[in-house]
Amino acid sequence: MYYLTKLIVTCALVVAISEVARRHSLVAAVLASLPLVSVLAIVWLYLDTRDVEKVAGLARSIFWLVLPSLLLFVSLPILLRSGVNFVVSLSVSIGVTVAGYFLMMLVLHKLGVHL
Template sequence: MFYYVAKVAITAVLVVLISEISKRSSFFGAVLASVPLTSVLAMIWLYIDTGDNGKVSELAGSVFWLVLPSLALFIALPILLAKGVNFYLGLAVSVAITALCYWLMVTLLHHYGVEL
């Protein structure tokens, strides 16, 4: 049980740290947020839990393909906000656009025989 609490605590501390740093400097917050900390932590936790390099490799490969559609959020949100759209509405629309991009990517990859 302690192990799971430690995993949650470490992950939560990193997210809070990034948001606090972003209050002071959007550049440094962006640098920290752009580093795939969540993915790295997930790979570490997966390896510790399973000791299976193959599972870690599969996760890393899947993350690669799914990073591409996730970029839609970072394109759509600033455009919507610059157009004066309310933050929460802009975020919701950006998430919906990103979800659509995920679906398109998974469909496209499946069509070409790439299974995630």
């Protein structure tokens, strides 16, 4: 039952944001920009393990990986406004983001930061 509750709450959040976006893009953008998924993951991890070290590690890792995820939100509007097809724009933006993750992991490793 607990797993089902986690699933329903998490899915409901995504569906609610997409529904709000159809009517009010600014409100949806504010909701989507909040780290709600990260907060939910942190809460679920804590409730599952009661291990504050694991929670701290997750929060630290999220911090470092938010940075390359921003590449999606920079590249997608640039490509769309340049007239590139939506599916292609989204695919390229995801690819750029994945490359950003790999680059960030490489840089962090060289700096001695282990996630």
